[in-house]
Amino acid sequence: MSSSAVAFASQNHARFLAELKDLLRIPSISTLPEHASDCRRAAAALAGELKRIGMENVRVIEVQGGHPLVYADWLHAEENSGVPADRSTSAGRKPTVLMYAHYDVQPPDPLDEWLSPPFEPTERNGNLYARGAVDDKGQLWIEMKALESLLADGGFADGGKLPLNVRVLFEGEEEVGGEGIAAFVASKPPELQSDFALVCDTELFAPGLPTLCVGLRGMIYTELEVRGAKTDLHSGMYGGAAPNPFVALAQIIARLKDENGRILIPGFYDGIVPPSAEELAAWRSLPFDEEEYRKTEVGSKQLVGESGFSILERTWARPTLDVHGMPGGFIGAGAKTVIPAKALAKVSMRLVPGMTPAKSFALFKSYVEKIAPAGVEVDVRLIHQGDPCLVPVDNAYIRAATRALGEVWGRDTVFIRSGGSIPIVGDFARHLGIPTVMMGFGLPDDNLHAPNEKFNLKNFELGIVSTIRFLEECGN
C-alpha cells in the first residue's frame, strides 16, 4: 500500500467520485430501445477517458444490432521493466491482463420506490445511490481509476508506466445477454490475446471481508407466449367456454416447480456436478446467518427453496427457476372483464456446472409444449443464455489477488461462488483459454437490479487501491 499509484488515488479520490457520478447520470439501459443513444454516449465517454489517462489503441467496436464495445490497450510493460524483453524465456516476461466491466444498466422500474432519482447519483450514509452505482459502472470506474493512478503517477521510477500489459474491454449488453461481446470473443481476435482476465462485477461476502468469486451460475432467459381466442373476449359472454391464457400460464408454471422449489422438468438435474466436500466445508465456515439474511436482505416472512440444501448451496450450486413478469391483459387500476387473447410469462432458469443452456432449454421447451393445457397454443422462446462456470483457484493470478486483498483489507480472502451469471467468464475460458479473476467490491445489500441500488463509498475507494495493488503484484 506504499506505492505512489496508491498515493495518487488517495489524492484524487474526490475527483474520481465526481467523474463516476457523471457516468451514472447517463441512463444507459441496454434492454430499452429508447436508450440506445445513451448507451452509445456512455461508450463514447469511456473511450474519451481511456485516451485521456494514456491508454492506447482506443476503439469503439460496433457489434451486430447492439451497443458497442470499448477497447484499449497498453502493451509496453516489458520495455519498461528494466530487464530485457525476451518473450521466449520467462525472464522479463510480463503477463497481459484483459480487464472487463460493463457500462450498461438494468431498467430502474419501479420508479416510485426510489428515494432519490435513479440517474441522479446521491450520497447518503456513506453510500452512493444510483442505478449502476455498483452494477457495474462503479466497479468499471475502479478499473479505470486504478489504471489512471498507475499511468499518471506510476509505481515505477520512470513514472507513467503499467506494471503489466493491459487490455481493456468494456461492454454495453451485459444486462441483456451480451451477444455482441460473445461473438467478438468467439472470433478470437488478436487484440484479446491475454494471460488472464480481471472482471470487476462481483461482491464481498460481507462488509470488510475480501472475497474472490470462483464460480458462477449460467442461465437461460425465456418467454412463454400463450394464445387462446383470436381476440380479447368479454369474460361474461365467453367465460366458461373460451380458454384463458393467464390460467393456462398459471397451470404451466405451477407444473414447472413444486412447492418445495424442486424443478419438475424431466432430466433437468441430470449431469449436475456438485461442489466438492472441501468447498462445502469452506462455505459452512463463512460468516452467514440465515435468519439475518432472511430479515435484512430478503425480508420475506420465510425463505423458500429445496430442502436438504443450505441457502448458500441453493443460491450458488443449485439450478433455480423464476418468473419475472407476466405481460398482457388488463393491468390498470380497477376492473376490466376481459379474457385476453394472449398472455406472456418471462421465465428464467439459473444453471450450475454440469448443465448447458442448449440442453436445458430443449428440455424446458419440450416439457412446456407437452403440459400446455387444451385450447391454447404456446410459443417458447429463448431470449438469452450463459454457461455456468468454475474458475480453478490454483493459478498465480488468484494467488496475486489474494496477496493484494490481504494487504489492503487486513484479512484472509474467502473464495465464494455467485448465484448470478457473468457469461463472459465462460467465454474467456472457452475461446481465449484464460482464467478469470473475479474481484469485486459490492455488498450483499446493494440492491442490484432493484430500486435504491447503491455502492459503499469506502468499498469504491478500497476497490481502486486493491486493483492497483493486484496489478502491481501480477507484474512483480
Next chain:
Amino acid sequence: MSSSAVAFASQNHARFLAELKDLLRIPSISTLPEHASDCRRAAAALAGELKRIGMENVRVIEVQGGHPLVYADWLHAEENSGVPADRSTSAGRKPTVLMYAHYDVQPPDPLDEWLSPPFEPTERNGNLYARGAVDDKGQLWIEMKALESLLADGGFADGGKLPLNVRVLFEGEEEVGGEGIAAFVASKPPELQSDFALVCDTELFAPGLPTLCVGLRGMIYTELEVRGAKTDLHSGMYGGAAPNPFVALAQIIARLKDENGRILIPGFYDGIVPPSAEELAAWRSLPFDEEEYRKTEVGSKQLVGESGFSILERTWARPTLDVHGMPGGFIGAGAKTVIPAKALAKVSMRLVPGMTPAKSFALFKSYVEKIAPAGVEVDVRLIHQGDPCLVPVDNAYIRAATRALGEVWGRDTVFIRSGGSIPIVGDFARHLGIPTVMMGFGLPDDNLHAPNEKFNLKNFELGIVSTIRFLEECGN
C-alpha cells in the same frame, strides 16, 4: 310499424347516427381516473339532449366518489290518454317505465389491434366501429331516439306525447361495478317508482332473430396481491431462496380451477339452481352451431370448460373463473432478471342463480389464504360484485315486447340468458320490486370489451323502431 313516430325515426335516421358518433367521440372510460372529466362531459351531453327532446325534470345526480347519474321523466300519459286519469282503477291507468342504459365504456387497450381509432367512430361494411358502439352508447341512443321520435312526432293525434309514463336513468359506472346507481336505487327514491324497467344492453341471439334476455350471471371481481421479499431482488443472487410472487400466484391460480374448467373452491357450487327442463329444451332448439361459434366468435383451437354441459349452459348457467391480468414485475421488451417484491392477479368469478357474491367471495378468500404457498403473504380484495338474476317471463311487459319485436322483425322472439352481469337488474327487482325487460340489439360478434367493438347499423335502426313500438304496446 305504421306509427308516425316510426316514420319520424326513419326520416331522421342520418341525424340520429351523426349524433351517436358525437357521443362515441367522448372517451368516457369509467375505470381510468384520468377520464373522469370525459364521463362528466358525457353525462352533461345526455342531460342536454334529454331536455332538447322534451323530457322533464332533467337532473345530473352526483354519486359518492364516482361518475354521475342522469335522470329525466315525463309523467303525463294519463292526462293525454283521452280517458279519465283515475289511478285507483285500471281505467285510463298508464304504466310507468324506467328506461336504463349506461354511458361509460371499457378501456380500449390493446390499442394497436384497432383497425380504426376507438374514439373516432368509423363506418365499415354496414357496421359502426368504436369503443362503446354497442356497449352501451349505441343502445342508450336507441332509447333516447325512440323517446325523441315519440315526443317529436307523437303516436297520438295531439302530437308530442308519450304513450306511457317514462322515467330515464342513465349511469356512468356500469363497467366498474355501478356502486353509485346501486346505492341510489337501494335508497328507493320516489322518482324511481315505476311498473317495470327497460334495459337496453343485451344482444340478439343471432342476426335477425328478436331476442329477450331473461337471465344474467352475477359476479365478483377480485384482486390477489402476493408479497414475498421486501424489495425487488436479483434472480441470480437470490433465486432459490427468495419467494417468487408470480410463481406463488401461478400455484394459487392453478388450484382454483382444474384443467376441465371445474372450480376447486370448496362449497363454491353449493346451492346452485339449475335451469328447468323446459328452459334447457328451448336452448337446445336455438340456432347454435358449436363449431361455428368456436371458429368465428372465439377463434381458439378448441373450446374449453366443464364436461357434461353444453356451451350455452357453460356460459349462461354455470359459474366460471377467469384471470384478466397479472400486474407487477418486468413487462418491457427483453430481459430483466428480477424477483419482484410483489405481484397481483385480477381474478373474477361469474355467479349463477342460487349463489350470492358475499358467500362466494368468503369461500374464495378463505380458500386462497389456505392454499397460499410458504414464504409469501396474500391479500384478497373484492373490487366489485353483482347478483345473478332471473326475470319471470309471465308478465305483461315481456308479452308486449314479444308482440313489438315480432311485428318489427317478422319472427318469433326467443328467450335466452346472458353470461354477462347487469347488476342493476337485480337491484331493480330487490329494491323497487319491478321486473326488467332486457331488450337489446347487439350481435355475438360485436367485440364487446375488445378491440374493434362495433354495432350493426341495421340493428341500430330496427332497435329504435322496436323500442318505439314496444313503448306504444305498453301504453295500449
